[in-house]
Amino acid sequence: MGADDRKRVTILGATGSIGVSTLDVIARHPDRYRIAALTAHGNVDRLEQQCLAFHPEQAVVRQASAAADLQRRLRARGLNTEVLAGPDALTAVAGDAGSDTVVAAIVGAAGLEPTLAAVRSGKRILLANKESLVMAGSLFMQAVREYGATLLPLDSEHNAVFQCLPPAFSPAHPFATGIRRVLLTASGGPFRQTSAEALAAVTPAEACAHPNWSMGRKISVDSATLMNKGLELIEACWLFGLPGEAVDVVVHPQSIIHSLVEYVDGSLLAQLGNPDMRTPIAHALAYPERIDSGVNGLDLVASGALQFERPDTERFPCLALAYQAHAAGGDACISLNAANEVAVDAFLAGGLRFTDIPRLIAEALERLGVESVVDLDDVVSRDRRARLVAQEVAGRW
Numbered sequence: 001m002g003a004d005d006r007k008r009v010t011i012l013g014a015t016g017s018i019g020v021s022t023l024d025v026i027a028r029h030p031d032r033y034r035i036a037a038l039t040a041h042g043n044v045d046r047l048e049q050q051c052l053a054f055h056p057e058q059a060v061v062r063q064a065s066a067a068a069d070l071q072r073r074l075r076a077r078g079l080n081t082e083v084l085a086g087p088d089a090l091t092a093v094a095g096d097a098g099s100d101t102v103v104a105a106i107v108g109a110a111g112l113e114p115t116l117a118a119v120r121s122g123k124r125i126l127l128a129n130k131e132s133l134v135m136a137g138s139l140f141m142q143a144v145r146e147y148g149a150t151l152l153p154l155d156s157e158h159n160a161v162f163q164c165l166p167p168a169f170s171p172a173h174p175f176a177t178g179i180r181r182v183l184l185t186a187s188g189g190p191f192r193q194t195s196a197e198a199l200a201a202v203t204p205a206e207a208c209a210h211p212n213w214s215m216g217r218k219i220s221v222d223s224a225t226l227m228n229k230g231l232e233l234i235e236a237c238w239l240f241g242l243p244g245e246a247v248d249v250v251v252h253p254q255s256i257i258h259s260l261v262e263y264v265d266g267s268l269l270a271q272l273g274n275p276d277m278r279t280p281i282a283h284a285l286a287y288p289e290r291i292d293s294g295v296n297g298l299d300l301v302a303s304g305a306l307q308f309e310r311p312d313t314e315r316f317p318c319l320a321l322a323y324q325a326h327a328a329g330g331d332a333c334i335s336l337n338a339a340n341e342v343a344v345d346a347f348l349a350g351g352l353r354f355t356d357i358p359r360l361i362a363e364a365l366e367r368l369g370v371e372s373v374v375d376l377d378d379v380v381s382r383d384r385r386a387r388l389v390a391q392e393v394a395g396r397w
């Protein structure tokens, strides 16, 4: 491949867990990829190191003062990276013609608008930011079709499902190729065996110590409550055009099988591998080719027995709340996601017990009711309103 043929990659949320893993894969293939833009929120020092290593054309940070400072530091090192600041610059860079591939790796609702901007520019989108599909799945998938974008899942479960689907699969006719259902695996998180009583006293540090995966703090708490699997079931419904009844969850503590697809003939196809996000990232970057990800092959004998359990929705009500919100439709998933973000922030700040996370979400959902959603303005305003209601509920406790 000649230098001019290299894919130009923009990473939204470059300094996070997914962003760092993506750069690790890209660094192994300088002949295939170059970096168009890198964005970060607060971690400007890490972004500076990444700019020095990958020479992006553009970089984006949150604050104008930090942008000016970074611009000066990069110039002093001989780099002509243009440094921009704020949400509008982030959205502009996401949709900029300077890239063909955008890795959507911002955490939470903040990822929605930049990710949609990338979709509307018709690029290849590598989606880690599941919250954007949870909030705006219908508008998002409509934009993918309308603007001819290519959407590839980075979430390990969805990437596994994608790898197990037949080439003729289309989300427009999900059952036409003999699929019966999708089975998402869940590790069960750090509290899989913790009693209901003990759950009330767990700390943020314990919740963020995931047994198999190393991830950002928000998704780590989501994994501990099983809300991550709830968000993922909604994500799977949108990505693959499936009804909620065709997406099941099974707890698999080893995180070796990343998900499965069941066919009408009784076949179950699975994707296996060591739990390392560089595998799905490399898959989506190179698709339909395959490239080295830096992940070792799986030693089946060493990994030993694989276990499977039914999820316990009594101790972990968030999964059931997600199924309910998805079935309710309208703006219920926007409310679910917003209340969850408020609850997780409060828990991480020490202001809410772990077991209050599902309680807060349930009460906020009840108070908010369900209304229909027409456009992106609706999504943004319902998100804002749901946050206010969730904060109000938390304030009264």
Ligand code: NAD
Binding pocket: 012, 013, 014, 015, 016, 017, 018, 019, 039, 040, 041, 042, 043, 104, 105, 106, 107, 108, 110, 128, 129, 130, 131, 154, 155, 156, 213, 214, 215, 216, 217, 218, 219, 277
């Ligand atoms: P993280 O917290 O490690 O990183 C988040 C990134 O987003 C950082 O670069 C941060 O600077 C940026 N960011 C945060 N708030 C922002 C804001 N308001 N505006 C702009 N940028 C902002 O998170 P992560 O673990 O890398 O997860 C990122 C996304 O990927 C999440 O949606 C998560 O659910 C999803 N995901 C992560 C993993 C994983 O293994 N970490 C696996 C599957 C899916």
Ligand code: MG
Binding pocket: 155, 156, 157, 232
């Ligand atoms: Mg996942």
